[in-house]
Amino acid sequence: MKLVGVDVGGTFTDVMYSDSVDRKVIIHKVPTTGDDPSRGVMTGILELCTRNGIDAADIDYVFHGTTIATNAVLEYRGAEAGMITTKGFRDIIHIGRHQRPQHYSIMQEIPWQDRPLVRRRHRKVVTERLAPPNGAVLVPLDEDEVRVAARELKARDVQSIAICFLFSYLNSMHEDRARAIVLEEHPDAFVTTSSSVVSQFREFERFTTAAMNAYIGPPVRNYVQQLDKALRGAGMRAELRIMRSNGGVATPATISEFPVLTLLSGPAAGVLGGAVCGALSGRRNLITFDVGGTSADIGVTNEGVFSEASARDTTIAGYPVLVPMIDIHTIGAGGGSVAYIDAGGSFHVGPRSAGSVPGPAAYARGGQEPTVTDANVVLGRLDKDNFLGGAMSLDVEGAHKVVGEIARTLGLSVDEAAAGIVTILNSNMANAIRSRTVQKGIDPRDFSLMAFGGAGPLHGAEVADMLGIPEVIVPAFPGITSALGLLASELKYDAVRTQFQVSTDLDVARLNTNFTQMERDILQQFEADRVPAGDIALRRFADARYVGQGYELRIDIGQGTIDGPAMQEAFAQFHRIHEAEYGHAFPESPIEIVNIRVTGTAPSPQLEWPRSTAGGSREKALVKVASTKFRVDGALRAFDTAFYRRADLPVGTALSGPAIILQLDATTVVPPNWSFTADPHGNLILTAGVAR
Structure with a gap:
């Protein structure tokens, strides 16, 4: 089996080729083409094949991690989106909740108000109402109002429409019918429903997630289709798989419909790649430390299992997102991070990055600002003749010049200024790791730091020193570990359904029925991907909390028919998890099940890792x-x-x-x-x- 993994970063596009027959692994890097990342992807694949005598037509699978969705949100350049919602709830995605991002700031930025995913004039309301607890029709959908709303949005050149009704997570019939009407009136529109994206309560987060799916839908769909077409145009028959935020991959058809699933595509692959490399050396407790040109991504793997972000933590660029994601913390810190002095005279590094063009001054591509890469050149830690394997020569004089300018402003020597740049960056990254470990009751000294990305191994040991971590692991191909993670991923689908039940009055029959229906839905998705039923593994979970709490913890629910003893074991598990998370538990208090979940996985073709010999000296x-x-x-x-x-x-x-x-x-x-x-x-x- 011949596999290719391609991860697009802010500076470089990384390519890894694996041949399970010859046990061969080949890597390649090309500059990221920011205007159209698919050009860099194709250049990287075809250059690797040409240089190594590989027939591109023989490749079986291409696994891809993409930043298209993330960049569209971060840079606020998605599609012109509209929304059709229940009358009286037009401003849900503007009002949000009582909690503000910064509780005590009167000058704070609130993303969903300052940068709305759907502008107010494009939010239309229609008459309809379903009633809890079962989604019975209280007020029928006014189909004429839906048609009028669709026509008005079409007349305003709205490209993408989210349909968000109040209780659609209980019954999707009104949203489904509205979607059909919108497509009749505006057949070229990208139309998404909140119940299909996330069938879960909390209308603000559900509406925002659906709005984000609509906002990024057209650019992601166009990109995926364009890349698939480019692969075919190059004579490749490989099947394309796209990395999802939950650590699994999905087909282009799924991603084209639900692009919101890819918001942490690349970083998720990095966590998987780090876990694979750590497991090879028998390390299962890892802090993954992925530092590229623009950002640093931190994840935690405990006993080989990565944690999934909870509903209260899943945000992208400040917007809440209710889709399954690996728990990853990202900060603006990387090799391209720019050092500067602010108006108050303070010395900063990042989050702004020089990117790949113009890039650091040491790249000799026109960069005029000091970056972390320039500082490492000044300190002698990057060899000008051995960068990218000698494919790129670094401009040492240019690096000294830009670092020297900031050194004069600070009244320091060039070397001291360079060391200051590196120290500030390392401190920022160490603080980010503390936020995912120490602040969550995890002692980082019990873990190994898995340092990868183009800049992770440059800074890993010094960051570990700051945290008291005794061991740093650098994988065989640190700069393309995310690409390796793509080749180690599984095909994965998730289903979630809101289910309010209390432990003191449990309807076990309802739980069994709903789990069975969700499993059937997931199996249908795998069937559409031509996955044999025998290759599919299903797992059940529940989001639970003590009655009266505002947020939940996830617990395992066993397979097979659920009965009283099985649920008692699940509730005992909740008490243990609650004590580990918060330091206390209340065994006598009733527990409320809020959501139930099913995760289905099927193995993808896996890379064969060659073992090193004792050669060398x-x-x-x-x-x-x-x-x-x-x-x-x-x-x-x-x-x-x-x-x-x-x-x-x-x-x-x-x-x-x-x-x-x-x-x-x-x-x-x-x-x-x-x-x-x-x-x-x-x-x-x-x-x-x-x-x-």
Whole structure:
């Protein structure tokens, strides 16, 4: 089986090829083409094939992580969207909830008000009403009003329409009928219903999620169709699979209908790739640390299982999103992050990035602002002749020039300014890790830091030092670990249904009926993807809380027919999870089930990972010894540092820092008082020495 994984980042597009027959893995990187990422994707695939004598027509699958949806939201450049909603609820997506993003700020930005996904003049209301608890029709849908609304939106050149009715999560019949009418009146529109995107209570979050699906729908659908067409135009027969935020992949047809599922496409693949690499070396407790040119993504894997974000935490660019997502925290920190001094004289690094064009000054593409990459060049940590495997030469003079300008403003030496840039970035990333570990009751010292991305290995050891983490793992291909994660992903679908039931008055028959219906729906999705029934695994979950609480925790519900003892075990599990999350539990209090969920997975073709041999030696791997700068005991000092070629390192032999390890897709920095070992699975294991 021949597989290709392609991850599009802010600076580079990463490509990984795997052949299960020859046990061959090949990597390639090309600059991201921001105006049309599909051009970079195709360039990367075809260049890799041409350079390695591979017939592109023989590739079986292309797995792809895309940032199209995320960028459309972050840059506020989605489609002109409209909404048809229940009369009286036109402003739900503007009002939101009582909680503001910043409780005590009178000058805060509220995204859904400052940058509405659907402008008010494009929000239309119609007569209809369903009634809880079962979704019975209280007021019939006024179909004439729907037609009028659709015509008005079409006349205003609205490209995409979200249909959001108040109790549609209980009964979708009104939304389904309204969708059919809209398509009759406006057949070219992208039409989405809130019940099809997320059949769940909390109308503000459900409406906003549907509005976001409408907002990003046309650009994502066009991109997926364009990429699929480009693959066919290049003579490739490979099936395309797109990474979802939940850690699974889906077909182009699914993503074209529900693009909101891809909002964390690339970062989710990074968590999977980090977990795969850690498992090869027997590490199952990992903090994944994915640092690229623009951002740093942090995830936590506990005993090999990644956590899923809860309803209270799932936001993108400040907008609440009710779709399954791996719990990933992203900050604007990367190799391209720009260093600057604000109007008050404070020194900052990021979140603004120089991107790939013009990029850092060291790229010699016209960049005129100091970046983290420039600072690393000044400190001697990036070798000008061995960047991207020697494919790109760095402009050392240009890096010194831009860092020197900010150094003069600060009254520092160039080296001190460069070290300051790196320290600020490292501190920002360490604080981001604390927010996902220490602030959640997790001790980061019990985990290994899995450092990847183009810049993760550059900063991993120093960030680990700040957190007391004793071990850093750098995978075999750190710069393209997200692409590796794509090749390790599964086909995955989720279903959710609101189900208010209390433990003291449980309707077990209703639970069984609803779980069976949801499982049937998921099996139909897999059937449409031509997946054999025997390859599908189904898991059941419930979102539960103590009666009176505002948010839920997720618990497992066993397979098979649900009975009283099974639910008692599930409720006991809830008490344990609640105590682990909050430090206390109330075993005598009744528990309310809010939502039930089913997750279906089917294995995708998996990459075959070659095992390293004991070949290589320190002498063969040594490229040179040169001066680099590190801050030790508060002082910035120059050290004679060995530069090694990673492919030639001896396996199983411990070597001491300081050291710089060179390879095509990343540079690894081993500070003084750290050591490192190349293990048989291709990972570098960096180990902290004496505390400083």
